Every structure is written in structure tokens, then in C-alpha cells.
Amino acid sequence: MSGFIKSTKEANQIVIIETDGYLNNEGGEAISAICYEKMSSGQNKFLINMAGTKVVNSIGVSILIEIIEKLQEVDGKIGYYNLAPIVSKTFNIMGLTKYSTVFESEEAAVSGL
């Protein structure tokens, strides 16, 4: 597991990935590696707990767009929670919130995805 991925777990058939640190190209690729591996074994719902990620760049966030695109092919979904305000604003500007969901808490995310 990379340093950026703090933990992974599953709840209600949802894969929950907890991140820690800068979401740049390497961080994005660490998330996508887990998602694609889990998708190959039939999982299609993912949540990212971004409590430990206060800084992102557009390259890392673009990799989330690639994940959204691949999930559309398998009728899957991805969501996020514990976003810093600037991360939430960046997701809005880039349009991620049109194709995926930001939740207020893990509880809301697990029940709402």
C-alpha cells in the first residue's frame, strides 16, 4: 500500500479508501490502482475518505475523472466525504459533482451511495 493510501475497507459492498496527503498524479494513480483491481473482481461502488487530503492538483483530480468514466461502463458509482472546502470547490469547478457525489460523513456516504 502506498503512503498516500492510509487504509481500505469494505462496508455494504462499498470499497472505502482513506487517503493521506497530496492528491497529485501519484496519489490519483494509487486510488485508481485500487479501484481497477477491485473492479476486476466485480466491485463497482467506491468511497474516498479525504480527511487526510487537504491539498489536490488538477492532474490528480483528472485521474478521478478517468475512474468515473470506467465506472460508468459497469454501472458503478464513486463518492467522497470529509472534503476540505477548497477540495470541494475544486471538484465543483471541474464538474466532478455532476457525475459523482460529495457526502458530509461516512454514515451518509455508505447509506447514500
Next chain:
Amino acid sequence: MKKPSVELKLPIIPNMELIATQTAEVIARHMNLNDDQSGEISMALIEACINAFEHSKSDSNVFIHFLIEEDSLVVKVIDQGVGFDKTKVEIPKIENKIGKDERKRGWGLQLIQELMDSVEFESSSDGTTVTMKKNIKH
């Protein structure tokens, strides 16, 4: 009296933009900017640095100038690359990227313009200067 300023010289090495954001956070605290304003400046600065690192096609350093003014913070990101034509940069839309072959990247300028109060680009074959301004709202 001369306005206070801070200058950084960054080598083109991955993640060096975080040095610029740490400096921006210190300046934002000095100017009593709120967390939202500070976050927006840092995010815009990250994108401007990445553009300078990736697109300048130059091994030279990137220079960051912070100019502390009474009612605003001005940040200049200066590279010595080959320049670019802003009129040829398309405004990205996620609808045009999802499910299509179009590359998913290319959001830097859009983010900078959305997050800062004003942005100016000066570009020539000798380099590019991006001048970003955040007005202070107390």
C-alpha cells in the same frame, strides 16, 4: 514606502509547488485572510506552478513573486519557457471529457481564473508571466 514582497526560486522538480503554497499560507496568515481565501490562493498557485513546470519546456527555474498590497495579494508566476497562446486553450468541460477520447487533463487555467479575482497572462517566446490577484475581504 516600498510594499513588502516575497520572492521564491523553484527548481523544476516534482511537488516543488508545495513550497510555494506553504509560503502563500504564511503570507495569508500575515494578511489575516480567511481559510477559504488562503485555500483558493494555494490552489491557484499549484496550478500556475504545474503549468510552468510542464509547459515551459525549459530546464530553468520558476520564479514566484508575492506582492503584499493594502487591499490585495498579487502573485506572479514567471517561467522562462517557450510561451503559449492563450486563445488556443479551450475551456474544459467535463461533459466533453467523460466517455470520449479527449484527455481528462487541461484544467489549470480554468481553475486559476475561477479561484482568483483577476488573472493576466503575458507570454512570449522568452517565457510566461501569470499575474494573479486576490482582493482582501475582511
